[in-house]
Amino acid sequence: MTKLTEQQLQYLKSLDKGPFEFRDPRVAAFFERAADSGYSLETNGFFAHPGFFQAPHRKVLNGVDVVMLGSPLDLGAIGLAGARHGPDAIRRASRNYGPVHEQTGDIPFDACSVIDWGDVEWSATALDQRIEDIYQTVKEIAGAGCATLNCGGEHTTSYGCLKALSEIHDDSFGLIHIDAHCDTMSTWGGDAINDGSVFRQAALQGFIDPQRTVQIGIRGRAGFLWEFSHDSGMTVITADEVHEKGTQWVSDQILEIVGSTEKTYFSLDVDSLDSSVMMGTTGPEPFGLTPRQVRSLISTARHCNVIGADMVEVNPNRDTDGSSAWVAAALFFELLCLITHCRKQRQDTFITQW
Ligand SMILES: [Mn+2]
Structure with a gap:
């Protein structure tokens, strides 16, 4: 054993920069710009901006490219209640993610002007009225020219988003x-639109094109409920196929079915993930996807024209240790990077101002 020489120690000391001095000029420039308005990696900074990933929380749409919003709804869930607490849990966990994408180096707040709108405000307790509230909110946001990233709530929330976006676009x-x-099942328990029927209804209303729809990660005890998917021309890729054929094969399928130019919506139900990493969801399912596989598929969608996205079905009532919200927040950041990337590829964008 030899002690480090004084020279070696001097060298190491020369590398010991301050806590927020970064070598990458893009990252350094971002923090320099954003820190003036309060964005910070410091612990206290996490609480200065309560939006997802510390995004500015406001409802002003002028000069904004991408709007994140929460839809705290669980009235359309067939199983356990509790997904209404999803946006709150994701916001808290999201403070540990961003602002730089690990693989691409993207900084979504530099690619686009991003805000957190907050949660959809309910005008009534009835499910159909709450879908209407989501629809009206997203219509206002999309009508101002913004792309939307919705955090559920359960999957019924996608219906209100798709209805508004389909109308505006x-x-x-x-x-x-x-x-x-x-x-894509039929009516269940009286509500035509619920978290098990949302994409049959979206297709019946013309919000989505079944021929350009790919459903990935499918499994469980409910295959007999999905006849509408097969009959209408949707492509169904099971979780087994993802594992057996690999994500590259799935990515090729996505690009072939969805294409790179036509407008596309991205919907991530976290129960696609295996229940070993995602018990905090309304209907946990074993034999599922890994977070890495889902991240890879989100990455593939960078080649598509994604104009809106959502992540649904995080249910904190089942998330006893918070680990599900933790994984979900990481994937929500992937979706934010996806949306901002697709937007910047196709039009002039602003930068985020706090
Ligand atoms: Mn679902």
């Missing part, structure tokens, strides 16, 4: 849908 979208379930 005057289009039927392709759909990249990652889920344990196709969510």
Whole structure:
């Protein structure tokens, strides 16, 4: 054993920079710019901006590219209640993620002007009225020209988003849908639109094009419920196929079915993940996808024209140690990077101001 020489110690000391001095000029410039308005990696900074990933929390849409919002709804869930607490749990966990994407180096707040709108405000307790509230909120946001990233709530929330976006864009979208379930069953318990029927209803209304719809991660005890997916021309890729054929094969399928130019919606149900990493969801399913596989599929969608996205079904009532919200927040950051990337590829964008 030899002690380090004085020279070696001097060298190490020369590397010992301050806590927020970064070598990457893009990262350094971002923090320099954002810190003036309060964005910070310091612990106290996490609480200065309560939005997802410390995004500015406001409802002003002028000069904004991408709007994140929460839809704290669980009235349309067939199973356990509790997904209404999803946005709150994701916001808290999200403070540990960002602002730089690990693989691409993207800084979504530099790519686009991003805000957290807050949660949809309910005008009534009835499910159909709450879907209407989501629809009206997203219509206002999309009508101002912004892309939306919705945090559920359960999967019924996607219906309000798709309805508004389809109307504003005057289009039927392709759909990249990652889920344990196709969510194309018929009416259940009286509510035509619920978290197990949302994509049958979205197709029946023309919000999505079944021919440009790919559903990935499908498994469980409910295959007999998804006849509408097969009959209408949706492509159903099971979780077994993802594991057996690999994410590269799935990515090729996505690009072939959805394409790179036509408008596409991305919907991530966290129960697509295996229940070993995602018990904190309304309907946990074993034999599922890994977080790495889902991240890879989100990455593939960078080649598509994604104009809106959501992540649904985080249910903190089942998330006894918070680990599900932790994983979900990481994937929500992937979706934020996806949306901002797709936006910047196709039009002039602003930068985020706090
Ligand atoms: Mn679902």
